[in-house]
Amino acid sequence: MGFGVRQLPLLESESIKMIRYAIDHGVNYLDLGCPYDMRQHERLTRLIGRALQDGYRQKIRVAASLPAFLINASPDFERYLNNQLTWLQTDRIDFFLLSGLNRETWPRLQGLDILSRAEGAMRDGRIDRPGFSFHDDFQTLRGILDAYDNWALCQFQYSYMDVDHHPGVGGLKYAADKGLAVVIAEPLRWGRLTKEPPESVAKVWASASQERKLSEWGLRWVWNHPEVATVVSDMSTMEQVVENVALAGSAEADSLTVQEQVLISRVRDAYRKLSSIPCTACRGCMPCPEGIDVPRIFELYNDAIMYGDVETARSIYRIEQHSTDSCNECGACVKACGKEITIPDWLKKAHQLLAEHG
Ligand code: SF4
Ligand code: SF4
Known part of the structure; x- marks a missing residue:
């Protein structure tokens, strides 16, 4: 099991207690997360140090x-790597991840020859191995995996709601077959799969043959895949740490029964019926000349509606720095969309809901 640090409590002594308890009980991977906000990231990384x-x-x-x-x-x-080494009070980081790779960022990093820098940092001992975190479709993942032989791991979002995109079960199997450690992030979709579900979904859960917490169902579903090397869970309380490490100790791959897997498929279908925009996240409409990440914004909007949780979607929208203000309605994305979605109209609706003061 992996420890994600983004939701650690503000009280430093409590955070340190949680991290050390997790390590003492078998957690062996710690993910510092993506430095969206450098000040906040420095504070957190120094605390981890x-x-x-x-x-x-x-x-x-x-x-x-x-x-x-x-x-x-x-x-x-060099700047990002050296800063984090200093803040962590260490001279070596096990995995240095190129974070947020997708079909737009990957060619740009290749153009900047970032992998040569990573090779240099491996040679001088500052990092053990490079990896990447990823948010795009299966084809793009395959391109990144095939372009470099020395990846140690890849990390992406995967939950029972992500089975066929982001890059889904196909990406999971392909990366594992290539020998990479596959690290799963957001197994509970930012906690939304643990919240009180909408009525139609709750009815499906009520038919379960055994009672489990929603978090346990979500985590067990991910751990059920033998290709998964570890699952990163962002933990915010000591109670969660104790619960998660105990669960990880008892979870095994291929342990869910067929009936349990069918139950989870029905839950997935019930959630999907609640989504508003029929976007499949195929990313066929990308890149937008104005830099707008259409599928990601649609995903956040659909999630806000499906899970009845606008606040989480708003906070991700803000953290990932999305905006639709630059959309000039050129129509390029609409022409490329096989689902004939009226993208600029939906972008306006999404922005209205998700912008902080929308
Ligand atoms: S219509 Fe807006 S979102 Fe679509 S490609 Fe043009 S600028 Fe981008
Ligand atoms: S808006 Fe259309 S083209 Fe773009 S990701 Fe969604 S379904 Fe694909």
Whole structure:
């Protein structure tokens, strides 16, 4: 099991206690997350550095990230890596992830020859192996995997709601077949799969033959895949840490029964019936000349409606710095969309709902 640090409590002593308890009970991967906000990231990384004193650094593998969307020149690699090494009080990071790779950011990083920088950092010992985190479709993932032989791991979002996109079960199997460790992020979709479900979904859960917490169903479904190396869970309380490490200790691949898998498929179908925009996240409409990430914005909008949770969608929209203000209604995306979605109209609706003061 992996520990995601983004939701650690503000009280430093409690955060350190949680991290050390997790490591003492078998958690062996710590993900520092993507530095969207550098000040916040520095505070958090320095805290992790203190938590990993007293011998804890040697007991855990740490993954730090290079935010692909903020990299404009090759030397940025050194700045992001060296800052994080300093803040962590370490001279080596186990995995350095190119974070946020997709069909737009990957060619740009290739053009900046970032992998040569990564190779240099491996040679001088600052990183053990490079990896990447990813948000796009299966074809794009395959292109990235096939372009470089030395990837150690890839990390992407996967839950029972993501089985056929992002890049879905096909991506999971392809990456594992290539020998990469596949790290799963957001197994509970930012906690939305643990919230009180809408009525139609609750009815499906009520037919389950055994009672489990929604978080346990979600995590067990991901762990059921033998291709998954680890699952990163962002934990915010000691209670969650205790619960999750106990669950990880008892979860096994291929342990869900056929009936349990069918139940989860029915839950998925019930959720999907609630979505508003028929976007399949195929990304055929991308890139937008104005830099608008249409499928991601549609996903956030659909999630807000499906899970009845506008606040989480709003906060992701803000963290990922989306906006639709630059849309000039050129229509290029509409022409490319096989689903004939009236994209600029839906973008306006989405922005209205998701912009902080929408
Ligand atoms: S209509 Fe708007 S979102 Fe679509 S390609 Fe043009 S600028 Fe981008
Ligand atoms: S808007 Fe259309 S083309 Fe774009 S990702 Fe969604 S379904 Fe695909």
